[in-house]
Amino acid sequence: MSVAVPATSTAGAVARGVRAIGVDIAPAMVEVARARLAGVEFRIGDAKALDDADARFGAVAGAFGMLHLAEPDHAIAEAFRVLCPGGTYAFTVWDGPERATFLGMGIQAVIAHAEMTVPVPPGPPIFQAAGRNFTAAFAMGRECPGHAARIDSPPTTKAVSRTRVIAVLERGAS
Template sequence: MERDEFSAFEHQGWEMVAHPYHSYFGDLTIQSNSPLLDALDVRPGVRFLDVASGPGYLAAAAARRGADVVGVDFAEAMVEQARCTYPALPFRIGSAEDLPFSDESFDTVGISFGMLHFSHPENALAEAFRVLRPGGRIAFTVWATPDKAVGFEMVLKAIEAHGRLDVPLPPGPPCFRFSDWHEFERALSDAAVELLANEWP
């Protein structure tokens, strides 16, 4: 799949930070795994797809619940990190916006903090629905806005005080688009799915 400027920027970045992400950031993101998998009703025998799987944390958590899992990520370095960390689990290289799977292949699809990294998140959701079996579930996690996510607020204030915000970046979707519940609901309402809210500290 041909990458636009934003996707190429994201891809280059993730190819470079797989190990640092695993070493320094993973403990933060895994805190949402249980609520996400609960919302998806992941249990033994469920066929589960982890989209934008990164180092494989969500796929591994689903596997511990007895699910039959597959992880997919567009960064080769992330896929290699996942395979190294969880050698018993299958991880594949592939784009969330052009999933390398047949229609109706999975019972559930999870996306852990990946939505803000997709150039066209609607395309990623359409692909997730395409590979989902009838009656299946999709769930994804996003960061809250900086006024609610203290860690993000601290980072942004540090950048404002000691760095620059006017650096050249390729145009892309708003970082906190799906932190707005109404936007989240609008994006999913056309699919006639059940919306589940799950708040955690």
């Protein structure tokens, strides 16, 4: 199962020959995913309250969905509920702006140039799930029988200077 889909993450699972289901809370995202990946089941659903029976999936994955949730612990608990014993739960989040340089630059540009008084709905802090801050929430996985929890930092995660990011953007990502 792929939570907070759209099509990209689910496509990866399908390419491996896995029967995958994609879930996203936004109807428009589900529509796009359906249009991109014909024959795959996509449905509207909330990561914090999945419609599925217990122990139904061999793997649950979520790419960059967790950081949108005000209560990520609920989504983690749901993922472990629908996982078979010994199944795998994997999700990705942004690292803090001091390491995720590109994202940090984007945030600074927004702060400098955007109209910041526009009312927006309340949301969770974007870096709530970054680095060590999130280990306490993720520890819940260790308490689920039959599962092991591990936090990996990809080997490519490293602080990069702003100058280098700009140079790559100007050159193009070839």
